[in-house]
Amino acid sequence: MTAPRDYVHxxxxxxxxxxxxxxxxxxxxxxxxxxxxxxxDESEERLGLAYLVDQTITKGTTKRNGQEYLDxxxxxxxxxxxxxxxxxxGFRCQCLPEYLPQSLALHAEALRTASFPEEACxxxxxxxxxxxxxxxxxxxxxxQRMINRQALGxxxxxxxxxxxxxxxxxxxxxxxxxxxxxxxxxxMQVALAGPFDADEAANQIDQAFSGFGTPPDDGRRPCPIEFxxxxxxxxxxxxxxxIFLAWPGVSRTSPEYPAxxxxxxxxxxxxxxxxxxxxxxxLGLVYWVGAWADQPRSGGMIFVGASTTPQRCDETHRVLLRxxxxxxxxxxETELNRAKVGMIAKAETHGDITRSRASELSSDLxxxxxxxxxxEKIRRISGVGVADIRRxxxxxxxxxxxxxxxxxxxxxx
Amino acid sequence: MAFLDQTLPNGLRVVVExxxxxSSAAGxxxxxxxxxxxxxxxxxxxxxxxxxxxxxxxKRTWQEITIGFDDLGSTYxxxxxKERTFYYGWVRRDxxxxxxxxxxxxxxxxxxxxxxxxxxxxxxxxxAMSHDQLESHVYDLIHEKVYAGHPxxxxxxxxxxTVAELSRDQMHDxxxxxxxxxxxxxxxxxxxxxxxxxxxxxxxxxxWPGGGPRPARVAPPGPGDGITLLxxxxxxxxxLCRVFPAPSAVDDRDTETSDAVASLLGGANSxxxxxxxxxxxxxxxxxxxxxxxxxxxxxxxxxxxxxxxxALSDALRREAERITREGVREEELQRVKNRRRTGLVAEAExxxxxxxxxxxxxxxxxxxxxxxxxxxxxxxxAARDVAEYLERxxxxxxxxxxxxxxxxWPVGAS
Numbered sequence: 134m135t136a137p138r139d140y141v142h143x144x145x146x147x148x149x150x151x152x153x154x155x156x157x158x159x160x161x162x163x164x165x166x167x168x169x170x171x172x173x174d175e176s177e178e179r180l181g182l183a184y185l186v187d188q189t190i191t192k193g194t195t196k197r198n199g200q201e202y203l204d205x206x207x208x209x210x211x212x213x214x215x216x217x218x219x220x221x222x223g224f225r226c227q228c229l230p231e232y233l234p235q236s237l238a239l240h241a242e243a244l245r246t247a248s249f250p251e252e253a254c255x256x257x258x259x260x261x262x263x264x265x266x267x268x269x270x271x272x273x274x275x276x277q278r279m280i281n282r283q284a285l286g287x288x289x290x291x292x293x294x295x296x297x298x299x300x301x302x303x304x305x306x307x308x309x310x311x312x313x314x315x316x317x318x319x320x321m322q323v324a325l326a327g328p329f330d331a332d333e334a335a336n337q338i339d340q341a342f343s344g345f346g347t348p349p350d351d352g353r354r355p356c357p358i359e360f361x362x363x364x365x366x367x368x369x370x371x372x373x374x375x376i377f378l379a380w381p382g383v384s385r386t387s388p389e390y391p392a393x394x395x396x397x398x399x400x401x402x403x404x405x406x407x408x409x410x411x412x413x414x415x416l417g418l419v420y421w422v423g424a425w426a427d428q429p430r431s432g433g434m435i436f437v438g439a440s441t442t443p444q445r446c447d448e449t450h451r452v453l454l455r456x457x458x459x460x461x462x463x464x465x466e467t468e469l470n471r472a473k474v475g476m477i478a479k480a481e482t483h484g485d486i487t488r489s490r491a492s493e494l495s496s497d498l499x500x501x502x503x504x505x506x507x508x509e510k511i512r513r514i515s516g517v518g519v520a521d522i523r524r525x526x527x528x529x530x531x532x533x534x535x536x537x538x539x540x541x542x543x544x545x546x
Numbered sequence: 547m548a549f550l551d552q553t554l555p556n557g558l559r560v561v562v563e564x565x566x567x568x569s570s571a572a573g574x575x576x577x578x579x580x581x582x583x584x585x586x587x588x589x590x591x592x593x594x595x596x597x598x599x600x601x602x603x604x605k606r607t608w609q610e611i612t613i614g615f616d617d618l619g620s621t622y623x624x625x626x627x628k629e630r631t632f633y634y635g636w637v638r639r640d641x642x643x644x645x646x647x648x649x650x651x652x653x654x655x656x657x658x659x660x661x662x663x664x665x666x667x668x669x670x671x672x673x674a675m676s677h678d679q680l681e682s683h684v685y686d687l688i689h690e691k692v693y694a695g696h697p698x699x700x701x702x703x704x705x706x707x708t709v710a711e712l713s714r715d716q717m718h719d720x721x722x723x724x725x726x727x728x729x730x731x732x733x734x735x736x737x738x739x740x741x742x743x744x745x746x747x748x749x750x751x752x753x754w755p756g757g758g759p760r761p762a763r764v765a766p767p768g769p770g771d772g773i774t775l776l777x778x779x780x781x782x783x784x785x786l787c788r789v790f791p792a793p794s795a796v797d798d799r800d801t802e803t804s805d806a807v808a809s810l811l812g813g814a815n816s817x818x819x820x821x822x823x824x825x826x827x828x829x830x831x832x833x834x835x836x837x838x839x840x841x842x843x844x845x846x847x848x849x850x851x852x853x854x855x856x857a858l859s860d861a862l863r864r865e866a867e868r869i870t871r872e873g874v875r876e877e878e879l880q881r882v883k884n885r886r887r888t889g890l891v892a893e894a895e896x897x898x899x900x901x902x903x904x905x906x907x908x909x910x911x912x913x914x915x916x917x918x919x920x921x922x923x924x925x926x927x928a929a930r931d932v933a934e935y936l937e938r939x940x941x942x943x944x945x946x947x948x949x950x951x952x953x954x955w956p957v958g959a960s
Contacts, residue, residue, distance in 0.1 A: 158567065160891050192824075199824075203815040210884030212814075212892075228888055256826045263829040266851055269782040270680050370780045372674040404600070404612035414608060417667030420675055442674050471616050478619020481638055482570035486896050 135511060140494075140504035141331035147343040148318035151335055152497075152504050154326045154490050161487040162327035163227040165495035166240055169322070169352025170315035171220045172291040181295025182303055185257050186311050187217040192253035195246040199253060202243065211236045219289050219429055220356065221499065227488050230327050234337050241341035244316060254305040261300045268294065272539055273440065276375035279365060279537035284379035284434045285427070286359025317346020324495035326487050355431035364536040366543035374446040374540030375438070378453065380531040382426050382433035385500040391513040392525040393426060393433070398472035399464060399522075400424045400437075400456070405471065407456050412439060418449045424457075430500065435531070443541045450544050454531070461526035464519055473514050480507065549914045550740035556754060557727035560747045561914050562740040563904060565897055571642040571736025572901040573743075574634030575653055576909055578731070579724040579760050581704075582628045582697040582838070590704015591712060591720050593626040594669055598717065599633065599652045600624070601661040606651060608661060614648045621898065626702055629838055630909050636898040639737040643746050646732070650750035653725055662714045670710065673703050680849075683778060684785045684950050688836075688845065691774050692789060692946065696766040698838065726757030733905045736897030765840035773947045777954055784852045784951030788862050790941045792844035795837035795910045802923050803935040804844065808833040809882045810874055810932070811846065811865060818848070822861045827854060831862070839910065844941055852953035859947070866941040873933045886924050890917045 139155040175182045192199035206213050211228035213236070224244075228236050268274060282290040294300065323338055360381055383389045400407050401424035404414075412422045422439040437457065441449045483489045497505045538544055550562040581592050601608045615622045615635060622635035633652060635645040676682040686701045693699040703709070732751070734743050768791050793800040812818045812833030822831040831848035846866060850858045893899040894917040907915045949955055 200820055207881035207884055210888040212888050259826045260829050263851055266782050272678050372677045403616035405616040417664040420668055420672040475616050475619040478638055482636055485568045485570050
């Protein structure tokens with residue numbers, strides 16, 4: 134029996150959804166702060182806008198300029214990063230516990246009183262254009278961008294950098310409008326892990342974000358996946374061909390999600406997994422091969438990917454599909470149990486890292502609206518049997534497939 | 547913080563750090579050999595051998611090896627660098643003994659002949675993958691030119707030709723000469739009883755065949771000056787690097803200061819970030835320390851659109867001159883130290899992070915170093931140390947300039 138984790142979960146007066154995992158004795162604090170808006174809230178004419186908000190929100194506040202702002206984090210040794218996703222902005226931090234109030238206050242300062250200096254906005258647009266150029270030199274990311282568009286659709290499948298034409302149209306006014314319209318306490322989730330008193334931490338967050346913003350809703354309206362099957366190839370001079378396949382899966386909250394997760398582990402977790410064994414070890418076709426799920430709130434997609442030299446790409450493609458199809462026929466109890474053991478064991482070992490605990494808690498809030506105890510997660514995983522996997526694969530076959538290839542030649546057939 | 551640090555009668559060294567607050571444990575075998583310990587026609591043998599150690603032993607097939615790891619739920623892998631090879635697994639604490647048994651068995655690889663050709667294909671795919679990455683070309687070019695004529699010059703993966711031509715017998719000779727107790731260290735960190743780990747090491751490794759340490763390494767000459775251009779038209783970005791001599795990894799006096807200089811120039815919230823990236827000159831600019839046991843480099847670099855080469859080159863030079871001329875303020879250095887402190891606390895939580903750092907410390911300094919010791923070394927740094935360091939290890943002047951990408955810049959360079 135796994136010892137229950139010490140969670141607190143509440144909606145604060147200011148509107149923020151707050152969760153804490155109390156970890157007495159830990160010497161580190163870590164939190165994930167999400168604002169439930171992202172690329173899906175961009176207009177088609179302003180793709181890349183959310184990314185520019187992320188890049189400029191820390192470039193100055195009403196109290197200090199951008200350099201002074203980052204200096205303030207450094208003064209307390211807080212390591213912070215941020216990202217923009219489809220449906221959420223993420224602001225992550227780890228610091229010594231005694232500096233948590235200052236760190237939260239700094240994040241509140243940027244989110245609430247960002248000044249978005251004109252020059253910083255201009256430079257951010259300029260740099261985004263340069264990064265779009267740089268993206269051309271990252272074949273795996275280019276191929277992922279291609280398949281995302283097909284698999285998830287024109288809104289969920291967006292790339293953070295948008296497109297050259299849309300980025301170039303964005304100005305400070307657009308950035309301000311997005312921030313004012315979408316950011317607010319009612320759309321925020323804060324997941325904290327460390328040696329804290331819940332009431333004290335909750336009060337700090339409540340005070341920091343009280344009266345912040347008036348977004349039109351709580352940011353939880355689902356954006357539907359728009360899947361487009363079919364094959365697409367883009368030519369690029371590369372030594373390896375990139376092959377990405379996708380087909381519909383299930384949402385994180387689906388009762389079938391545990392079966393999907395375990396299925397993917399059998400397919401791709403560890404060197405004894407099906408893809409690693411059959412594509413790489415037995416045939417030597419690839420260095421990299423993998424399978425994973427990607428889940429917006431409204432659903433999920435399964436992805437399979439590999440990169441290989443062009444003369445081997447047709448065989449690699451065939452073997453990838455063969456292995457996905459074969460799983461429904463001959464998955465064994467032994468490999469199922471091995472996959473489950475792996476998932477459960479890794480959750481335990483990675484739990485030594487406070488940063489991981491905060492991320493896991495943040496993910497629970499995002500998908501499930503509550504912390505989920507380890508015992509519940511283990512029970513769901515452990516309860517998956519061969520029959521469940523076979524039923525899942527029968528009900529979610531890969532017969533409607535999106536395929537994206539990038540490299541010197543298209544796949545035959 | 548106390549370490550168990552003992553050498554078995556057969557020469558195998560065992561280093562253990564007990565971490566009572568962790569629930570997991572990580573263990574690994576550090577083999578003190580890497581690509582610089584190869585001969586040119588066998589470039590890539592260390593890395594290929596790393597792959598082959600997963601391919602079977604007298605006791606296990608490759609399937610049994612990989613199943614063994616996955617049955618433990620291990621987070622595992624191996625890596626090869628210029629100077630070392632490291633095999634590791636991170637498991638629940640009660641599974642450590644089984645993990646060590648599996649890793650120890652792999653250290654006596656059978657190098658199965660029938661797996662050799664297949665794995666060669668995998669490595670050739672890995673080489674092809676690296677060729678599609680601009681960063682790989684930059685890294686390899688710097689080493690090829692700076693360490694010309696020296697074993698540090700060839701890629702860790704080797705070349706397509708050397709890998710293709712490598713025979714199993716040649717690999718076996720290399721394996722026999724390097725994978726012996728005198729050249730291997732067992733490193734463990736986590737919720738463990740050190741004496742129990744030592745007992746396991748005796749039980750698992752006592753019968754390893756003996757052998758001597760690897761041949762002594764010869765230091766390379768200095769990087770010299772000059773300009774090297776590698777025109778690669780299929781890439782869209784240009785990478786510029788200014789390369790200068792820097793302390794070796796074992797330079798006790800200057801290694802921390804060198805790290806601090808790299809962070810001040812090119813880390814988070816750094817001079818390059820504000821004066822180059824946020825000035826719109828390049829989307830990426832940083833400083834990177836290359837450090838080996840007997841030599842080192844400081845690389846000031848950036849990635850830019852090809853038409854911005856001049857601006858990036860000038861900006862890198864200007865920032866190097868400014869830090870040399872004006873020094874750094876104490877509060878600027880303190881910010882670097884504050885971030886490092888938090889990073890060290892984070893490292894101290896995780897058996898896996900500590901394992902990797904311990905292996906690095908033992909190989910570099912000959913002994914394990916605790917988090918507290920490293921924190922104290924960082925805290926002692928002062929602005930004058932940076933100024934004195936830059937006198938000993940200047941980063942002004944042309945240094946060696948590398949330009950890699952689609953543009954023929956500087957014009958007329960080789």
